[in-house]
Amino acid sequence: MVQKRKGPPFSGAPVANTVDVAGTAAGPGVETTAGQPAAPVRKRGRPRAFTPEVALSRALDRFRDGGYAATSLDDLSAAMGINRPSLYGAFGDKRELFLKAYERYREEVGGQFATAFDPALTLRQSMERIFATALDVYLAGENGPRGCFTVMTAGSEAMADPEIRGTVLRALASTDKALRKLLELAIVRGELPAGTDVELLVQVAGSAIHTIAIRARAWTPRADLEVIARRAIDFVCAGGAAPVERRR
Amino acid sequence: MVQKRKGPPFSGAPVANTVDVAGTAAGPGVETTAGQPAAPVRKRGRPRAFTPEVALSRALDRFRDGGYAATSLDDLSAAMGINRPSLYGAFGDKRELFLKAYERYREEVGGQFATAFDPALTLRQSMERIFATALDVYLAGENGPRGCFTVMTAGSEAMADPEIRGTVLRALASTDKALRKLLELAIVRGELPAGTDVELLVQVAGSAIHTIAIRARAWTPRADLEVIARRAIDFVCAGGAAPVERRR
DNA sequence: TCTTTTTTGTACCATTTCGCAATAAAATCC
DNA sequence: GGATTTTATTGCGAAATGGTACAAAAAAGA
Numbered sequence: 001m002v003q004k005r006k007g008p009p010f011s012g013a014p015v016a017n018t019v020d021v022a023g024t025a026a027g028p029g030v031e032t033t034a035g036q037p038a039a040p041v042r043k044r045g046r047p048r049a050f051t052p053e054v055a056l057s058r059a060l061d062r063f064r065d066g067g068y069a070a071t072s073l074d075d076l077s078a079a080m081g082i083n084r085p086s087l088y089g090a091f092g093d094k095r096e097l098f099l100k101a102y103e104r105y106r107e108e109v110g111g112q113f114a115t116a117f118d119p120a121l122t123l124r125q126s127m128e129r130i131f132a133t134a135l136d137v138y139l140a141g142e143n144g145p146r147g148c149f150t151v152m153t154a155g156s157e158a159m160a161d162p163e164i165r166g167t168v169l170r171a172l173a174s175t176d177k178a179l180r181k182l183l184e185l186a187i188v189r190g191e192l193p194a195g196t197d198v199e200l201l202v203q204v205a206g207s208a209i210h211t212i213a214i215r216a217r218a219w220t221p222r223a224d225l226e227v228i229a230r231r232a233i234d235f236v237c238a239g240g241a242a243p244v245e246r247r248r
Numbered sequence: 249m250v251q252k253r254k255g256p257p258f259s260g261a262p263v264a265n266t267v268d269v270a271g272t273a274a275g276p277g278v279e280t281t282a283g284q285p286a287a288p289v290r291k292r293g294r295p296r297a298f299t300p301e302v303a304l305s306r307a308l309d310r311f312r313d314g315g316y317a318a319t320s321l322d323d324l325s326a327a328m329g330i331n332r333p334s335l336y337g338a339f340g341d342k343r344e345l346f347l348k349a350y351e352r353y354r355e356e357v358g359g360q361f362a363t364a365f366d367p368a369l370t371l372r373q374s375m376e377r378i379f380a381t382a383l384d385v386y387l388a389g390e391n392g393p394r395g396c397f398t399v400m401t402a403g404s405e406a407m408a409d410p411e412i413r414g415t416v417l418r419a420l421a422s423t424d425k426a427l428r429k430l431l432e433l434a435i436v437r438g439e440l441p442a443g444t445d446v447e448l449l450v451q452v453a454g455s456a457i458h459t460i461a462i463r464a465r466a467w468t469p470r471a472d473l474e475v476i477a478r479r480a481i482d483f484v485c486a487g488g489a490a491p492v493e494r495r496r
Numbered sequence: 497t498c499t500t501t502t503t504t505g506t507a508c509c510a511t512t513t514c515g516c517a518a519t520a521a522a523a524t525c526c
Numbered sequence: 527g528g529a530t531t532t533t534a535t536t537g538c539g540a541a542a543t544g545g546t547a548c549a550a551a552a553a554a555g556a
Contacts, residue, residue: 042523043523045531046521046531069315072512083536084514084516085533088516089533093515143407144407145407146407152403155465156401159389159393159466159467165466165467168466172466199479203456207456210455211459214462217404218413219407220417228455290553291553292500292501292502292555293500293502293552293554294501294502294503294551294552320544321543332545333546334503334504336545337502
């Protein structure tokens, strides 16, 4: 909904992890304590009986399982522990809640992936962290692995909703960008040869993450996904030259 | 739903393209003229006012846009040109219709991809056909590009429905298998060096198809997708060694 | 021509879904 | 202490959804 900030992509642009949901301002915003001093200043009116971030994370959990249409307001209000008027009051209608939940996903997962892009790490360490994080995130879920929200949930809604589509595209681009930056840095530091085809490596790594996301939601065993990840990591860390050595 | 046959995967196992929907037998099957001689033999009772295959293709079209939950029976019966009781009579309930539509997708698209696996073609010709077909299929749609049904529609339903999940897994495996076979044949025929890392190439090609599917539904311009395709084709046809040459 | 079979069309049903009105509760302000 | 403000609760309404009963229509069979 609020397009004034990029937010982290689904798989880890190295961006500061700021929880700035309070900046939504328009309509029933999601108020957080982040926007208020720690002093016991209290707003008039009955206090909320729930914590918006916690409730939003619960909603995200439901949406991740069921997608948009198959997740009802009853499902959501039960999971969030609030009644429907409260839900509407705090988050807006169903679509607005979905958009907020998606942003939340991107923040949470973005934070997790951000650690993999720490410049203090070697290229291989980064790649291993990226894929380990992807596996952890995509294989998580009370009711079974759910894959990646951007690919498997928002992605499906993309053609029906221009705003979701826009966010999906931004997420995809952000991933590509982060990978590109990582690889270019690796070249500067001599971890990769000077003429490395960065775009090929970005593509191989990025699409490996995508195929893992798809397969995870189909409940492909973790071991199989690790094979895919290992192959992509080895390929990239060898600057795309691994197959040449492997042949002998 | 009927698991006794593999059917073509979403991106082209080289399998005979037989329209055998009539084999469903169980419950209200989808009758086709394929199962009946061309003689004017006629069953008792009022004849159908619609052609099941045509209706099913229409249903597939709707499901491809909206996914399972967001596509209502009203949407479907309107698109198919039949009333709900007729829909139930011919195809079963909503879920059964979805499963049949998915199988139909696999048959149709499988047939299209099958031509790319013709052994009379060179490896490069095959690869170019595979990706051209993928682009055509994933970018098609009256209301905009819809990506791949297996990835973007059935894939999202995979965790909620074990049968869909099973079909998705089979489709993914079938793609891998077809690519593997293609590459192994290319080695036998000397199009690829003897020690080529086939599994790496299968992964790169397969995941390129996946990332294209995702991006297509987010309405990434065709030119951008063609860049991805071109890169994967060049990489594979060089036996994974393209980056080495490219570096100089 | 009447009976049987299959399909179509109309109407309906029970439930679900999304969103909201009204009232009560819990806090601050004057 | 009463007024105001914000949130929680209860209940509801309109519409949508998936599925079905039944009568009529259209064909083959006896």
